[in-house]
Amino acid sequence: MIYSTEETxxxxxxxxxxxxxxKETVSRVYNNVPFYQKKFKELGILPEDIKSIEDISxxxxxxxxxxxxxxPFGLFAVSQDAVVRVHSSSGTTGKPTVVGYxxxxxxxxxxxxxxxxxxxxxTSEDLVHNAYGYGLFTGGLGFHYGAEKVxxxxxxxxxxxxxxxxxxxxxxxxxxxxxTPSFALHMAEKAKSEGYDLKKDFKLKCGLxxxxxxxxxxxxxxxxxxxxxxxxxxxxxEIIGPGVSSSCTCSDELHIFEDHFYPEIIDPKSGxxxxxxxxxxxxxxxxxxxxxxxxxxxxxxxxxxxxxxxRCGRTHIKMKSIMGRADDMLIVNGVNVFPSQVEHxxxxxxxxxxxxxxxxxxxxxxxxxxxxxxxxxxxxxxNLGELEKLQKNIQGELLNNLYINAKIKLVExxxxxxxxxxxxxxxxxxxx
Ligand code: DLL
Numbered sequence: 001m002i003y004s005t006e007e008t009x010x011x012x013x014x015x016x017x018x019x020x021x022x023k024e025t026v027s028r029v030y031n032n033v034p035f036y037q038k039k040f041k042e043l044g045i046l047p048e049d050i051k052s053i054e055d056i057s058x059x060x061x062x063x064x065x066x067x068x069x070x071x072p073f074g075l076f077a078v079s080q081d082a083v084v085r086v087h088s089s090s091g092t093t094g095k096p097t098v099v100g101y102x103x104x105x106x107x108x109x110x111x112x113x114x115x116x117x118x119x120x121x122x123t124s125e126d127l128v129h130n131a132y133g134y135g136l137f138t139g140g141l142g143f144h145y146g147a148e149k150v151x152x153x154x155x156x157x158x159x160x161x162x163x164x165x166x167x168x169x170x171x172x173x174x175x176x177x178x179x180t181p182s183f184a185l186h187m188a189e190k191a192k193s194e195g196y197d198l199k200k201d202f203k204l205k206c207g208l209x210x211x212x213x214x215x216x217x218x219x220x221x222x223x224x225x226x227x228x229x230x231x232x233x234x235x236x237x238e239i240i241g242p243g244v245s246s247s248c249t250c251s252d253e254l255h256i257f258e259d260h261f262y263p264e265i266i267d268p269k270s271g272x273x274x275x276x277x278x279x280x281x282x283x284x285x286x287x288x289x290x291x292x293x294x295x296x297x298x299x300x301x302x303x304x305x306x307x308x309x310x311r312c313g314r315t316h317i318k319m320k321s322i323m324g325r326a327d328d329m330l331i332v333n334g335v336n337v338f339p340s341q342v343e344h345x346x347x348x349x350x351x352x353x354x355x356x357x358x359x360x361x362x363x364x365x366x367x368x369x370x371x372x373x374x375x376x377x378x379x380x381x382x383n384l385g386e387l388e389k390l391q392k393n394i395q396g397e398l399l400n401n402l403y404i405n406a407k408i409k410l411v412e413x414x415x416x417x418x419x420x421x422x423x424x425x426x427x428x429x430x431x432x
Pocket of ligand 1: 089138139209210211232234237242243299301334336
């Protein structure tokens, strides 16, 4: 089943809709967002200059930093009385990335999420166990309202409390699991250790997975251990949340909901637009958003686009699973972590230096994060009580400011390896 007719629009009809919506979006940002008006003026362009879809390449890029610089609501194109929801991602002290939604944005988000569920064959007969985190993260609520829209029963379980989640999943006879892939594997491991028979005790038929980069091997493992079909969902809060694209039953590639999100692939270094099939950074322009319309947003995610028609009947372009990042962002159990943010937090703590290393690894199926930090010369390493206090302090600051749970390892000055004089800031041992 296909949820919306727009998903099957012939190319020409889709392009007409896209250009109409692009023109509206460009006028909206020019007239309502001083940041964009200034950028357009600097480039010498007016909204009237956008006549065809190709003209999009004349428009300026938007970066995550632009959202931070305009914190909290500076890029909103509507006044606050029209905003019905905000979400936010982690950030340095006081500077997270904030996104907002009007009523019509919520309708659009719920609609694209309903498309996602329908793509996976989920109907009103299903019971969805939603283990994405509820709160400022868009995962929980995004999956929640989409499920309600297709009439499925949603269990708003959120993250953590694995044993209780397993019990509910079994007793409620959940047929769909929505979770990060790493949490799904962690659940499987826990279920086995508690004596469940994964295929007999649970009634799952499919899972909706996303929010973090996942290797083909890990996807296969999730699918096999639970005995379910694996559907992949991609999205980011700046564009909407989950629901920018999603895989169908015919392919592992993800259909981008092009009537709402216009994709381009660029060379991350030069900014030049690359042809279909070539790997580069995904850039997305929102076509219908009201509260936070966004022009040529640099997602930082590396992928390529495939325009060939899909057997499922959807005409929307497909993207490959994310292959990596154009920047140094790490995703740890679904939480985005920028080394620069960790550094900022460390810089606020006394007793340590800024010689540190972030080590991402796997503990069972979950990601683990260790931060090794060199202490100050005058820090007595034999005073265990003092060191423990310092460790707890750093741990608390990272949790409060960035929502990350890291183990802190304090080491003597000059312990951390330097490579060609440069500090090695990130060691990712997860082997993706
Ligand atoms: O992670 C939204 C989401 C929630 C998507 C639940 C899917 C499921 P953010 O917290 O803003 O939003 O993080 C966005 O996560 O730029 C990617 O780097 C990464 N990401 C999201 N989905 C995938 C995926 C949500 N399927 C950032 N594969 C994005 C790889 C993904 N990376």
